Amino acid sequence: MIREIVKPTLTLAAIAFISSLLLSYVQKYTEPAIERQKREKLAEALRLVLPGFTVGEAHKVPIEGSEFTFWIGDRRSGQAVEKGYAFITGSPGYGGDVESMVGVDEKGKILGLSILDQSESPGLGARCVEVANRETLWDCLLKKIPFRDHCEEKRIPWFQIQFKWLDATRKIRVEKRGVWNPDMRPRLLEDNAISALTGATITTDAVVRSVERGTARLNKALAMRLPDREGGAR
Amino acid sequence: MNYWKEFAKGIWKRNPQLIVGLGFCPTLAISTSISNAFWMTVGVTFVLMGSNILVSLIRRIAPSHLRIPIYITIIAAFVTIVDLSLKAYQPAVYKSLGIFIPLIVVNCIILGRAEEFAQRNPILPSLLDGAGMGIGFGLTLFVLSFFREILGSNKLFGFTLIPGMEPAAVMILAPGAFFTLAFMLWGMNAVNSRKRNR
Numbered sequence: 204m205i206r207e208i209v210k211p212t213l214t215l216a217a218i219a220f221i222s223s224l225l226l227s228y229v230q231k232y233t234e235p236a237i238e239r240q241k242r243e244k245l246a247e248a249l250r251l252v253l254p255g256f257t258v259g260e261a262h263k264v265p266i267e268g269s270e271f272t273f274w275i276g277d278r279r280s281g282q283a284v285e286k287g288y289a290f291i292t293g294s295p296g297y298g299g300d301v302e303s304m305v306g307v308d309e310k311g312k313i314l315g316l317s318i319l320d321q322s323e324s325p326g327l328g329a330r331c332v333e334v335a336n337r338e339t340l341w342d343c344l345l346k347k348i349p350f351r352d353h354c355e356e357k358r359i360p361w362f363q364i365q366f367k368w369l370d371a372t373r374k375i376r377v378e379k380r381g382v383w384n385p386d387m388r389p390r391l392l393e394d395n396a397i398s399a400l401t402g403a404t405i406t407t408d409a410v411v412r413s414v415e416r417g418t419a420r421l422n423k424a425l426a427m428r429l430p431d432r433e434g435g436a437r
Numbered sequence: 438m439n440y441w442k443e444f445a446k447g448i449w450k451r452n453p454q455l456i457v458g459l460g461f462c463p464t465l466a467i468s469t470s471i472s473n474a475f476w477m478t479v480g481v482t483f484v485l486m487g488s489n490i491l492v493s494l495i496r497r498i499a500p501s502h503l504r505i506p507i508y509i510t511i512i513a514a515f516v517t518i519v520d521l522s523l524k525a526y527q528p529a530v531y532k533s534l535g536i537f538i539p540l541i542v543v544n545c546i547i548l549g550r551a552e553e554f555a556q557r558n559p560i561l562p563s564l565l566d567g568a569g570m571g572i573g574f575g576l577t578l579f580v581l582s583f584f585r586e587i588l589g590s591n592k593l594f595g596f597t598l599i600p601g602m603e604p605a606a607v608m609i610l611a612p613g614a615f616f617t618l619a620f621m622l623w624g625m626n627a628v629n630s631r632k633r634n635r
Contacts, residue, residue, distance in 0.1 A: 210500070211500050211502070211503045214498075214499065214500060214503060214507070215503060215506060215507065215510075218495075218507050218510050218511070219510055222510050222511065222513070222514035223514075225514060225518075226514055226517050226518070229517070229518050229521055229522070230521060233521040233522060233524070233525035233526075234525075236525035236526060237521070237524050237525045240524075240525065240528050244528070298535065298536055299536075321532070321535070322535035322536045323535065324466070324535075327469075327609065327610070329532075329533055329535060332532060332533070381603055382603050382604075401606050402606050402609065402610055
């Protein structure tokens with residue numbers, strides 16, 4: 204009885220204990236780095252989606268049972284002060300939620316979109332964070348562009364650039380136009396559309412849907428905040 | 438014991454995917470680009486070596502009917518280390534490999550080596566076995582992702598090869614992985630059967 208139940212239990216418990224002890228140390232060492240990455244990512248995303256804006260603290264309001272995070276920023280242009288809003292939104296893709304930050308101006312025009320978190324299939328949906336590089340391997344070898352510089356250069360993924368200047372208040376259409384090329388932009392803007400990721404329609408739709416949902420939530424959140432802003436009660 | 442043989446067998450003679458037929462899930466899923474393949478190999482090799490050492494270390498005290506849960510606990514611990522370290526120091530890689538990092542836990546190669554080798558052998562051969570198997574796994578991944586990246590996304594090491602050319606998307610999708618793997622298995626079997634006949 205003791206041999207059959209107690210001993211194996213203790214052995215397994217001991218191994219689980221040692222493993223978790225080891226992991227708690229690993230976590231202690233990696234946590235500051237992970238936190239820093241997260242903060243940097245958020246700050247960088249805010250710079251990207253609200254370019255040139257001074258952004259205040261994050262506001263968190265509960266909407267439809269979940270927390271909605273948004274930022275209000277302003278930018279001087281001549282005499283007037285423009286307002287910009289950034290918010291975090293998500294929608295289920297092929298492998299879990301695709302979470303992104305979207306910046307819009309007062310009229311609902313998208314100023315930028317940055318995908319914060321995704322676990323889509325590599326080479327397909329995960330291409331939503333792929334940077335389009337124009338230089339070919341031969342260019343890099345022949346013109347001797349420093350290899351490291353090239354790889355570390357932070358450029359905006361092409362899929363995300365497409366959202367810039369689109370109207371978030373209207374329906375964003377998805378068109379299948381194959382390999383991304385900046386020349387497609389005028390036509391796509393005219394249609395208020397984006398070019399889908401090849402072979403990853405679900406991911407594309409998830410991002411588009413999350414923009415639509417996020418815009419609706421932002422309007423709700425702003426409506427909720429309006430009284431205390433104008434009444435000045437607080 | 439011939440240490441070199443224990444190390445080298447994973448590369449050709451007992452290649453985890455092409456001969457033993459294990460670990461196809463990450464092999465097919467991750468081989469879309471060489472950078473993915475490289476980091477996957479680093480992760481898998483680290484977990485393989487770590488779990489092989491530990492399994493070999495406790496091989497005399499672990500009750501045999503409990504070995505599977507024990508191995509899984511050990512493997513999961515190492516995978517969590519890989520997961521946390523990549524998240525902290527290689528966020529871009531972590532982002533692009535996504536779910537396949539945690540899925541190393543269920544990679545049959547690792548459990549297979551613990552079962553087949555580490556629980557019967559001393560530490561040093563187990564370590565070499567893990568390293569060799571990891572490298573063998575990586576080489577298969579490298580060849581597979583080399584062809585898939587060129588044909589499927591018109592790229593090599595992340596650089597565009599022919600500007601403006603539409604790549605064959607099928608190569609980046611699951612069928613492309615199966616086609617390429619089939620050619621590799623064909624080549625491997627052809628070479629091996631010629632060797633046998635001689």
